[in-house]
Amino acid sequence: MNDTSNIKHQTSNILHFLWQIVDVIVGGIFIYAGAIKVLDPVQFANDIDNYKILPWTISVGLAFYLPWLEIFCGLALIVRRLYFGGLSILTALVAVFLAATIAAKIRGLDITCGCFGHVSQNWNFPAHLAIDLAILAALLALSFRVVSGNRLQDAV
Amino acid sequence: MKSSLVRQALVLAALAFVPTLVQAIYFGDKVSWRSPVPASEMVTVTQARAWDKNAIWVDARPDNEFARDHVPGALPLNEDRWNELLAQFLGAWSPEKKVVVYCGSEGCNASREVAHRLRKEAQLANVFVLEGGWEEWLKEK
Numbered sequence: 144m145n146d147t148s149n150i151k152h153q154t155s156n157i158l159h160f161l162w163q164i165v166d167v168i169v170g171g172i173f174i175y176a177g178a179i180k181v182l183d184p185v186q187f188a189n190d191i192d193n194y195k196i197l198p199w200t201i202s203v204g205l206a207f208y209l210p211w212l213e214i215f216c217g218l219a220l221i222v223r224r225l226y227f228g229g230l231s232i233l234t235a236l237v238a239v240f241l242a243a244t245i246a247a248k249i250r251g252l253d254i255t256c257g258c259f260g261h262v263s264q265n266w267n268f269p270a271h272l273a274i275d276l277a278i279l280a281a282l283l284a285l286s287f288r289v290v291s292g293n294r295l296q297d298a299v
Numbered sequence: 300m301k302s303s304l305v306r307q308a309l310v311l312a313a314l315a316f317v318p319t320l321v322q323a324i325y326f327g328d329k330v331s332w333r334s335p336v337p338a339s340e341m342v343t344v345t346q347a348r349a350w351d352k353n354a355i356w357v358d359a360r361p362d363n364e365f366a367r368d369h370v371p372g373a374l375p376l377n378e379d380r381w382n383e384l385l386a387q388f389l390g391a392w393s394p395e396k397k398v399v400v401y402c403g404s405e406g407c408n409a410s411r412e413v414a415h416r417l418r419k420e421a422q423l424a425n426v427f428v429l430e431g432g433w434e435e436w437l438k439e440k
Binding site for chain 2: 181184185188189192199200203207208211212214215216219225226227228229231232
């Protein structure tokens with residue numbers, strides 16, 4: 144009985160550690176993506192403007208604001224403070240971005256997302272889509288874990 | 300849990316505003332809030348008028364709009380007849396002159412595109428986009 148309990152406990156610890164690694168990786172991705180855009184907000188404003196969804200003034204405002212929001216939310220995942228808030232914001236951001244990317248593709252716009260600065264400028268549409276979907280899947284998995292109550296204590 | 304989520308999201312959203320404001324102030328002169336063209340490449344009607352004979356005005360609107368009315372002395376240069384009109388423009392251009400490109404209004408893209416092509420393809424310096432375009436010119440006429 145004790146052995147079974149120990150094994151369960153160890154498995155739980157390992158899983159907990161693995162989820163922490165996912166937190167750090169996902170958080171790190173957003174901190175990196177945000178930091179690159181903070182360095183060149185004008186380029187990011189042009190990237191947002193290329194989607195032809197928002198007026199230029201709003202594109203500029205978002206180009207200043209979104210990178211910092213990504214950085215703070217990424218930090219929230221890593222340091223595990225304001226965790227669920229950060230997770231929710233990042234999930235919403237990626238979902239909106241995915242929808243905008245698909246809409247732009249349907250409208251025939253030749254867009255550069257600029258999500259990861261110069262690194263992502265030569266990515267084609269399937270590559271963008273695959274990476275964004277992978278990030279969204281990771282965020283949803285983390286959210287599901289919180290919602291299911293496994294880490295409610297840590298999250299609040 | 301729901302209220303905790305909203306509270307956390309609001310705190311993060313508010314925190315992100317602080318560096319945003321600092322950065323927006325720092326970049327104030329490097330980006331225009333009114334147009335994608337950098338502030339250094341924009342010119343107001345008043346400034347452009349002050350250049351007087353040292354400026355060449357370029358009308359990037361379609362031919363029919365140019366024919367209807369245009370800035371006195373302006374040359375047509377739109378992307379529909381780019382090669383033909385560019386040759387005509389270069390005939391009138393001289394290196395010491397500043398080039399002022401305009402299109403219909405604040406929201407049009409033609410002036411930006413033409414200015415961009417003049418810099419890249421014709422390798423011209425001193426190319427400026429008129430703030431507010433033709434509409435602004437009419438207001439200040």
